[in-house]
Amino acid sequence: MTRTLPWNPSQVLPWRAGLAYGLLGLPLAFAALPLYVVLPHYYASDLGLPLASLGALLLLVRLIDAGAEPLLGRLSDRLYRRTVRAVLCVVAASALLLGGGMAGLFFPPVQGPTALAAWMVAGLLFTCLAHSLLVIAHQAWGVRLGGDTVQRSRIVAWREGPGLIGVVTASALSVAWGAGTMLGVFALALLAGWLALWQAPRPPFSTQPQEEQEGREARNRQLWQPLTQASFRRLLAVFLCNGIASAIPAALMLFFAQDRLLATPPQIAVFLVLYFVSGALSMPGWLRVVRRFGLERAWLAGMLLAVACFGWAAALQGGQVVAFAVICVLSGAALGADLAVPGALLALLIERHGAQGTHDGAYLGWWNLATKLNLALAAGATLPLLQWLGYLPGSQDPLALQRLAWTYALLPCALKLMAAWLLHRLLIASRNPTQGVTS
Numbered sequence: 001m002t003r004t005l006p007w008n009p010s011q012v013l014p015w016r017a018g019l020a021y022g023l024l025g026l027p028l029a030f031a032a033l034p035l036y037v038v039l040p041h042y043y044a045s046d047l048g049l050p051l052a053s054l055g056a057l058l059l060l061v062r063l064i065d066a067g068a069e070p071l072l073g074r075l076s077d078r079l080y081r082r083t084v085r086a087v088l089c090v091v092a093a094s095a096l097l098l099g100g101g102m103a104g105l106f107f108p109p110v111q112g113p114t115a116l117a118a119w120m121v122a123g124l125l126f127t128c129l130a131h132s133l134l135v136i137a138h139q140a141w142g143v144r145l146g147g148d149t150v151q152r153s154r155i156v157a158w159r160e161g162p163g164l165i166g167v168v169t170a171s172a173l174s175v176a177w178g179a180g181t182m183l184g185v186f187a188l189a190l191l192a193g194w195l196a197l198w199q200a201p202r203p204p205f206s207t208q209p210q211e212e213q214e215g216r217e218a219r220n221r222q223l224w225q226p227l228t229q230a231s232f233r234r235l236l237a238v239f240l241c242n243g244i245a246s247a248i249p250a251a252l253m254l255f256f257a258q259d260r261l262l263a264t265p266p267q268i269a270v271f272l273v274l275y276f277v278s279g280a281l282s283m284p285g286w287l288r289v290v291r292r293f294g295l296e297r298a299w300l301a302g303m304l305l306a307v308a309c310f311g312w313a314a315a316l317q318g319g320q321v322v323a324f325a326v327i328c329v330l331s332g333a334a335l336g337a338d339l340a341v342p343g344a345l346l347a348l349l350i351e352r353h354g355a356q357g358t359h360d361g362a363y364l365g366w367w368n369l370a371t372k373l374n375l376a377l378a379a380g381a382t383l384p385l386l387q388w389l390g391y392l393p394g395s396q397d398p399l400a401l402q403r404l405a406w407t408y409a410l411l412p413c414a415l416k417l418m419a420a421w422l423l424h425r426l427l428i429a430s431r432n433p434t435q436g437v438t439s
Helices: 015-022 025-046 051-079 084-106 113-144 149-177 179-197 216-228 230-260 265-293 295-315 321-352 360-388 398-428
Strands: none
Touching: 015 149, 015 179, 025 051, 025 084, 025 113, 025 149, 025 179, 025 230, 025 360, 051 084, 051 113, 051 360, 084 113, 084 179, 113 149, 113 321, 113 360, 149 179, 149 265, 149 321, 216 230, 216 360, 230 265, 230 295, 230 321, 230 360, 230 398, 265 295, 265 321, 295 321, 295 398, 321 360, 360 398
């Protein structure tokens, strides 16, 4: 169905409309797993870059990428003051840059540590900026569709559900079939997501030349305005702490599975698939929890569930792949709360601040900056830390492997508990949280 009028937020989002909007989330999440999980392991284990150097370079790239997020958010705001065709054209150009950058990273035309390091830095900057612009533009589209608490949770679920399918697909293809097949499927998924977006419900577009009439001082105020809001700062603090806790296992999973568990590539693919499929299947349940208890308490429950089941991983030994598969299923169920709730909380906050349809890109820019900081700190801190603790890829030293397990499992659990405390202190105890509502 093609819509020429803005979407009515009071309508219930039908599944075809939700899928048309959310399908682009599949390739965007697909790209995230190779970039943030597979690529560090590939450059360390296959191409031979030292862990400390790799961690420092990843930290540099991701900090630069994170710093660009608020500016990309402002660009998104300007873009949505034009037309839907302008948005879709920019999405298409960014998708081409993203696909080309991914291919270059996994098939580098250079050799030698110095040349590989330089190529990786340049390629990651090029690719991550294109990916960031696509993510922000896609999120802004969903935020502008509006709706109540449950409707916003549904919109986020329609974006994150296909995203989980994308991560599952990338997990299986990257481990079992290699980079060539993975990138071919990714290109097809990116094209399908872009075509589906043409049929998605249209958010309101303002074609008034407001931006051109604003002075530099006014634009700077709008860029920094989200950080002046205490409620946004509180939500961002919880999101940042929780995100670092989730990013550390993502950065170290392949090292842990190969060296600590002695898992084979097909088994690793199964772990990833179980984790993300469990997350996808849990999302309808989390939406019911949101309806009954509110967004904040649903998120808190997800954090505590993650700690309860993931701490077990620190005690696993070589060959305990079945136990780890169970952990993947349980922690994947907790992942559903992280995917469905924070984005809905942000969308609700943007509406309450009167920024929906005008300056939502500024909020999304700072939000994605926090996401990139999570990834930067996870790789930039833990990879050099592991090398300092005596672990190297392929190591079979028992003490080094025990330290790898502690870093992989216990450190994230401690950060999750801190995020849960912040959530209760800053969002639940400080005010009345979003109560359960009916659809």
